Amino acid sequence: MTEKAFQEHYPDEFANCYGCGRLNEHGLQIKSYWDGDETVCHFTPDSKYTGGFPGFLYGGMIASLIDCHGAATASAAKARAEGKPISRFVTASLKVDFRAPTPINTELTIRGKATEIKGRKVLVDLTLTACGKLCAEGSAVMVQIPDGPGPLPEKK
Amino acid sequence: MTEKAFQEHYPDEFANCYGCGRLNEHGLQIKSYWDGDETVCHFTPDSKYTGGFPGFLYGGMIASLIDCHGAATASAAKARAEGKPISRFVTASLKVDFRAPTPINTELTIRGKATEIKGRKVLVDLTLTACGKLCAEGSAVMVQIPDGPGPLPEKK
Numbered sequence: 445m446t447e448k449a450f451q452e453h454y455p456d457e458f459a460n461c462y463g464c465g466r467l468n469e470h471g472l473q474i475k476s477y478w479d480g481d482e483t484v485c486h487f488t489p490d491s492k493y494t495g496g497f498p499g500f501l502y503g504g505m506i507a508s509l510i511d512c513h514g515a516a517t518a519s520a521a522k523a524r525a526e527g528k529p530i531s532r533f534v535t536a537s538l539k540v541d542f543r544a545p546t547p548i549n550t551e552l553t554i555r556g557k558a559t560e561i562k563g564r565k566v567l568v569d570l571t572l573t574a575c576g577k578l579c580a581e582g583s584a585v586m587v588q589i590p591d592g593p594g595p596l597p598e599k600k
Numbered sequence: 601m602t603e604k605a606f607q608e609h610y611p612d613e614f615a616n617c618y619g620c621g622r623l624n625e626h627g628l629q630i631k632s633y634w635d636g637d638e639t640v641c642h643f644t645p646d647s648k649y650t651g652g653f654p655g656f657l658y659g660g661m662i663a664s665l666i667d668c669h670g671a672a673t674a675s676a677a678k679a680r681a682e683g684k685p686i687s688r689f690v691t692a693s694l695k696v697d698f699r700a701p702t703p704i705n706t707e708l709t710i711r712g713k714a715t716e717i718k719g720r721k722v723l724v725d726l727t728l729t730a731c732g733k734l735c736a737e738g739s740a741v742m743v744q745i746p747d748g749p750g751p752l753p754e755k756k
Contacts, residue, residue: 454652461652463660470648492626496610496617496671496688497745503671503691504619504664511659515652532652535659539695589653 449475450483450516453530458589463512474509476516476556478524483517483556485509491548501546510570510582511538513554518566518586521558533566533586546572546579564588605631606639606672609686614745619668630665632672632712634680639673639712641665647704657702666726666738667694669710674722674742677714689722689742702728702735720744 451464451474462471476485487509495502518533546552553573560567570582607620607630618627632641643665651658674689702708709729716723726738 457654458652460650460654462649462658465650465652468648468650492624493618494616494621494624496614496621496690498613498616502618502664503667503694504660507663507667507694507696508658508660511663515659534652535698537695537697538659538663539693540663541693542691 447477449477450520450530451475454532458532463508464516474512476513483520485513485554486551488551489548494548499548501548503542506546506572506580507540509554510540510572511535513556514568514570514584515586517556517558517568522561522566522588525561532589534589535584536587537585540580540582542580544577544579547574550574605633606676606686607631610688614688619664620672630668632669639676641669641710642707644707645704650704653701655704657704659698662702662728662736663696665710666696666728667691669712670724670726670740671742673712673714673724678717678722678744681717688745690745691740692743693741696736696738698736700735703730706730
């Protein structure tokens, strides 16, 4: 893919997230792109992120990937809907259902779809698959950060 | 506290989780204990785990702490209810509501309470606070791994 990832468009002051910040040298630096009306992210976690069960990924990493790709999906969907540049979203609520063990040392595919855009709030549904097999499903409520690096608003 | 953490009782083959495995030298190695009828975990995340918003923790780490402490709470509650040794639980479903930004470089307190024990399934409610302020709430469905290191069952 030659287009820039959504995360490449994040303002510098919001680009340090451990999961998706391009400026966090210790982080995962996941990258998200459009694929038709859906979004897609491919990622192969390091084997140190093993879960309680040997050979499988830990749940926190699965939640992280769904969370960060969900925020990116909300950013891109809002930008596309309004014809504006990408802005930054944070998570208000995240739900992950673990459907099957997720292998480590395997490329994972995380897909997202914005199901509703309502003002600063975007709802996103997500899946995480390994070798075509569904391992986890997620849903998230994402909220757009107001312009500028002011204090983050409290969420209700 | 002088008692051993719940995670110290996990069988070696289930003690490599990035979040809570005592044998994962790269991991967070969180520790969970009883505090009356609740469970508690204190943890100060490294500053590399910053979120999209400067100075605050990334959502994936918050989900990880709630997830791993939730699994430990389920393990301990099941063991206490049955008068048996601690066994290992994995996550079937996790929900996290982010109520306020979570500061980095601050000790976090994660509290859990088992609200229902039904066979191999335990429901857990959780909170994450910083300096007494509620930052996130979680709820999880945890499932006990059958005895022995056989293949992890599919979850429906």
